[in-house]
Amino acid sequence: MQHHKKIYWPNVMAPKAAVYPHIRKVHNDTVQDDYYWMIDYFKKGEKAQEVIDYLERENSYTNLMLEDTTDLQEDLFHELKSRIKEKDESVPYYKNGYYYYSRTEEGKQYFKFCRKKGTLDAEEQVLLDVDQLAQGHAYYTAKGFSVSPDNRLLAFSVDTVSRREYTIYVKDLETGAIFPDQIRNTEGAAIWGNDNLTLFYTAKNPITLLSEKIMRHTLGSDTASDVAVYEEKDNTNYITVGKSKNGKYIFINSEGTLSSEIWLLNADFPQSAFRVFQPRIHDVLYSVVVLEDRFLILTNDGAINFRIMQCPLDRTERIYWQMFIDHRADVLISDIEEFKDFLAIAERKNGLTQLAIYNLNTHQQHYLNFGELAYTVYPAINAEYNSQKLRYGYTSLVTPNSVYEYDMAEQRKVLLKQQEVLGGYDQTAYITERVFATARDGVQVPISIVYKQGTKRDGTAPLLQYAYGSYGASMDPTFSSNRLSLLDRGFIYALSHIRGGEEMGRQWYEAGKMMHKMNTFHDFVDCGQYLIDQHYCAPEHLYAQGGSAGGLLMGVVANIAPEQYHGIIAQVPFVDVVNTMLDDTIPLTTNEYDEWGNPNEEEPYFYMKSYSPYENIEPKEYPNLLVTTGLHDSQVQYFEPAKWVAKLRATKIGDAVLLLKADMDYGHGGASGRFDYLKEIALEYAFLLKLEGIIPNYANEQ
Numbered sequence: 001m002q003h004h005k006k007i008y009w010p011n012v013m014a015p016k017a018a019v020y021p022h023i024r025k026v027h028n029d030t031v032q033d034d035y036y037w038m039i040d041y042f043k044k045g046e047k048a049q050e051v052i053d054y055l056e057r058e059n060s061y062t063n064l065m066l067e068d069t070t071d072l073q074e075d076l077f078h079e080l081k082s083r084i085k086e087k088d089e090s091v092p093y094y095k096n097g098y099y100y101y102s103r104t105e106e107g108k109q110y111f112k113f114c115r116k117k118g119t120l121d122a123e124e125q126v127l128l129d130v131d132q133l134a135q136g137h138a139y140y141t142a143k144g145f146s147v148s149p150d151n152r153l154l155a156f157s158v159d160t161v162s163r164r165e166y167t168i169y170v171k172d173l174e175t176g177a178i179f180p181d182q183i184r185n186t187e188g189a190a191i192w193g194n195d196n197l198t199l200f201y202t203a204k205n206p207i208t209l210l211s212e213k214i215m216r217h218t219l220g221s222d223t224a225s226d227v228a229v230y231e232e233k234d235n236t237n238y239i240t241v242g243k244s245k246n247g248k249y250i251f252i253n254s255e256g257t258l259s260s261e262i263w264l265l266n267a268d269f270p271q272s273a274f275r276v277f278q279p280r281i282h283d284v285l286y287s288v289v290v291l292e293d294r295f296l297i298l299t300n301d302g303a304i305n306f307r308i309m310q311c312p313l314d315r316t317e318r319i320y321w322q323m324f325i326d327h328r329a330d331v332l333i334s335d336i337e338e339f340k341d342f343l344a345i346a347e348r349k350n351g352l353t354q355l356a357i358y359n360l361n362t363h364q365q366h367y368l369n370f371g372e373l374a375y376t377v378y379p380a381i382n383a384e385y386n387s388q389k390l391r392y393g394y395t396s397l398v399t400p401n402s403v404y405e406y407d408m409a410e411q412r413k414v415l416l417k418q419q420e421v422l423g424g425y426d427q428t429a430y431i432t433e434r435v436f437a438t439a440r441d442g443v444q445v446p447i448s449i450v451y452k453q454g455t456k457r458d459g460t461a462p463l464l465q466y467a468y469g470s471y472g473a474s475m476d477p478t479f480s481s482n483r484l485s486l487l488d489r490g491f492i493y494a495l496s497h498i499r500g501g502e503e504m505g506r507q508w509y510e511a512g513k514m515m516h517k518m519n520t521f522h523d524f525v526d527c528g529q530y531l532i533d534q535h536y537c538a539p540e541h542l543y544a545q546g547g548s549a550g551g552l553l554m555g556v557v558a559n560i561a562p563e564q565y566h567g568i569i570a571q572v573p574f575v576d577v578v579n580t581m582l583d584d585t586i587p588l589t590t591n592e593y594d595e596w597g598n599p600n601e602e603e604p605y606f607y608m609k610s611y612s613p614y615e616n617i618e619p620k621e622y623p624n625l626l627v628t629t630g631l632h633d634s635q636v637q638y639f640e641p642a643k644w645v646a647k648l649r650a651t652k653i654g655d656a657v658l659l660l661k662a663d664m665d666y667g668h669g670g671a672s673g674r675f676d677y678l679k680e681i682a683l684e685y686a687f688l689l690k691l692e693g694i695i696p697n698y699a700n701e702q
Contacts, residue, residue: 007693009657012064015057017646018050026582027602031615033579034650035643042586042637055631055642058660062626065659069686072695076485076682081675083481085420091403092120093391095383096151109675110134113145113156127154127173138665144168144188148196149247153219155190155199162632162665164188165209168201170219183223187211191243191250193270200229200241200250200270207585211239214252216270229274230254230263235590243267244290245338246385250274253287257471257513257594260285264316277316288316289338291360296324296343298336303327304506308336308345325358332505337379337390342408344379344390351446351503353377353476355392357408368406368413372396374434374448376476391416395478397432397450397493400425421481429453430487432477437496437523437530443511445523446503448477449536451492462692463492463537465528469500469520470549471595472509482681489694492536498523498553514597515607521556528564540566543688544623547571548636555613555644558622567624567691569684572633576640577612578605586637614644621654626687628680630663638662659687 022036040047089103110130134140157166166188187202214230261280286299335346375396400419500512500520551573597604
């Protein structure tokens with residue numbers, strides 16, 4: 001390996017986007033937007049083709065600028081792929097008399113969904129061969145596998161565009177025939193009534209893509225005559241339909257950021273009407289699980305970090321709720337996994353996940369112990385209600401993904417499977433740390449760190465800082481075989497658990513949303529400064545990465561602390577906050593008001609405008625930037641990153657490179673095959689390695 005101090009960039013003219021001024025006037029605030037026209041491909045406007053031409057020019061420019069990393073990208077792709085066990089299968093789980101699992105084969109991008117009757121020695125039945133179904137499709141996702149109670153029929157859903165609009169199909173598992181019933185434009189999941197004839201599903205609005213109705217379909221009938229059994233009137237709520245683990249109830253769940261409501265139905269009588277469990281209350285979230293003789297309710301009612309209540313099966317309103325497990329200020333209860341005699345309760349304490357086992361007969365509780373500083377544990381697939389064995393997943397920055405089975409009565413655990421990292425992986429060759437950075441307002445922000453033994457802690461090592469920080473989504477320390485390609489080349493990886501996530505409890509999320517959103521951005525910058533102060537790295541070796549709402553974070557960081565970072569990767573970034581939140585025809589907008597605020601109101605409008613990356617670009621030096629997007633992205637539309645890049649190009653000064661990579665085939669999650677997405681990771685790693693001057697001899701011999 002050679003370290004090149006001088007990084008060579010080809011002398012190529014960057015694309016310049018056309019300017020068509022558009023005036024936005026809101027709350028007596030007039031803003032000129034020169035690149036508003038880029039929405040036209042999405043809106044099917046007259047400049048749609050010009051948008052495509054512009055994105056293709058940007059792609060050509062990116063390819064030229066990174067041309068000397070072509071071989072490196074190819075090598076990285078093969079290196080990443082070589083660690084993945086191509087022929088593999090998931091840990092089988094038991095449900096209703098069968099063991100279910102999926103398996104992958106050498107060289108195949110997708111998988112086969114299979115089962116065996118009664119015992120793992122039984123003959124395999126391939127229920128769905130996704131490798132075969134995906135042939136001829138650039139993108140293919142199959143999900144929502146749901147087997148009827150009599151084990152004869154399989155409902156599944158397919159998306160071939162990558163906009164998360166699924167068509168539901170039903171397959172006869174005895175004959176192999178697919179029923180003519182094709183239910184289009186759904187969220188994907190299909191839930192069976194106990195009559196083996198009735199299906200419930202979530203229908204989407206074809207324009208906004210919001211989930212609006214829960215529909216009932218009778219197998220063999222015309223889908224046009226499907227009945228709406230529930231319609232959501234509040235467009236800030238998401239709705240889903242599911243089934244209790246004991247198979248007795250079908251639940252409709254309507255949930256926003258601030259309140260929720262559940263409707264239920266006896267699954268034996270799927271044609272009857274749903275009844276409300278407890279009408280929604282402002283600022284109260286609740287979810288329910290059913291036991292033999294009662295419901296348990298997980299709720300934040302009078303308990304910011306949630307508590308567990310209980311009520312009789314026939315009296316479910318809040319006045320009948322009684323305490324089961326009380327609220328604790330330092331513990332967030334995040335989930336309940338119910339069994340006939342036990343509960344497994346997922347919690348968070350001090351920013352770490354933990355599992356409590358509660359015996360419903362003795363009322364005794366104990367915790368599982370894991371023995372690592374920073375790790376992640378979560379309940380895995382536990383489909384069988386009458387079981388005393390809990391499946392859970394375990395991972396850390398150095399421990400590959402593992403599935404354990406824990407006998408809750410005997411209190412014994414057994415490792416069923418650990419992700420195999422091909423080519424040999426020695427866990428002891430890597431060091432993981434957990435440190436706390438002090439944010440500017442005095443709050444302690446946890447950081448999980450991993451690096452290879454022998455990496456110098458003198459400021460010379462390159463460091464990649466990652467975070468998300470929105471929607472209460474916690475970024476827990478997990479293993480990534482891909483990350484080894486950076487660690488083995490001397491990178492340190494630091495995961496910042498910033499406010500806006502829920503790592504430190506519900507209040508951690510509350511302190512990083514709406515009118516407190518700046519805390520999210522300041523926490524990230526302050527974590528970066530801490531890593532510099534502690535000599536993990538120096539600004540010329542510090543890199544940042546984030547995606548979607550984490551891409552918004554990247555955009556803000558580029559504006560408020562450009563001198564602190566040498567390079568930034570912004571994946572599908574949500575960078576045009578004000579314009580998107582003002583346009584309720586864009587998918588997801590109205591669901592997001594509780595997260596960012598509603599800019600139709602004056603105070604949230606000006607607060608959003610104060611941080612929105614697109615609105616705050618200035619003529620100054622920016623870090624080197626790689627921005628990725630997907631033309632068919634339904635979560636963050638392609639025009640946000642495209643406009644942002646165009647405006648940055650026209651405004652910024654200095655020599656830092658600015659690259660946009662627009663994927664013309666995919667959406668928000670990237671490619672659907674299990675190897676294709678590695679090409680994007682290879683591109684991102686090549687960008688970082690080039691900036692660091694860590695490139696093999698076959699490049700840069702200029």
